[in-house]
Amino acid sequence: MSYIDTHSHLYPEYYPLNFDEAVIRAINADVTKIILPCVSSETVSDLFLASEKYPNHLFPLIGLHPTDVKENYLSELALLEKYISNPTVVGIGEIGIDLYHDKTFVDLQIKAFETQIQWALDLQLPMSIHVRDGFSEAFQVIKQFNHQPLSGVFHCFSGGIQEAKWLIERGFYLGITGVVTFKKSKLQELVKEVGLDHLVLETDAPFLAPDPYRGKQNESSYIPLIAKKLAEIFEISTDEVMKITTQNAEKVFPKIV
Ligand SMILES: [Zn+2]
Secondary structure: OOEEEOOOOOOOOOOOOOHHHHHHHHHHOOEEEEEEOOOOHHHHHHHHHHHHHOOOOEEEEEOOOHHHOOOOHHHHHHHHHOOOOOOOOOEEEEEEEEOOOOOOOHHHHHHHHHHHHHHHHHHOOOEEEEEEOOHHHHHHHHHOOOOOOOOEEEEOOOOOHHHHHHHHHOOOEEEEOHHHHOOOOOHHHHHHHHOHHHEEEOOOOOOOOOOOOOOOOOOHHHHHHHHHHHHHHHOOOHHHHHHHHHHHHHHHOHHHO
């Protein structure tokens, strides 16, 4: 058994100088499967280039990131929709609501989120969902799909325990990044309350490097540092963390198994 990084931008656009080295380092660190989230139509060729080069290790998603939703979102969605049925695509993402820096396009973000959830349902694919400062808007959207078989990960989970419980009741998993390794991170208490059965590991590389690399370029090979922190929190071995989080990730993303 090995680790799965359920959210990493490990493709040449983000690693222009050391993409292959970063993939090899991840594999050598026992992080053998890595889910690659899509950001916009501009990301697609890069994603397929990466996943065709390492088909047993890198698995692409297709989706329009909420901060990339603007006036042209319908043409963006039309471009992306062409790729969602590609057999190598393992899910829809990253999609969601982000009102942290800018609320200008909140209505369009909601529409784009609805459309992409419907793609996931039509193709029975899981989702990688990005929500930052927009949980109430995101939950309103998800409620419209009540009683339908939604599945996925709330990546880089930043909500509180109430939001976490709401999502777990609906069968979603929470993606835990290197933020959990930061001193005084509130995430430590939250994961303990939620329990390992509802968590998956992710780096969100190249962002959010765990301690002791905080502030530097992150990469998928740092997944074991996140596992080590969870092992401390749950007072179990890192092997046990690997086993449970990998099983969870395989449940959410069955096409990578
Ligand atoms: Zn991301």
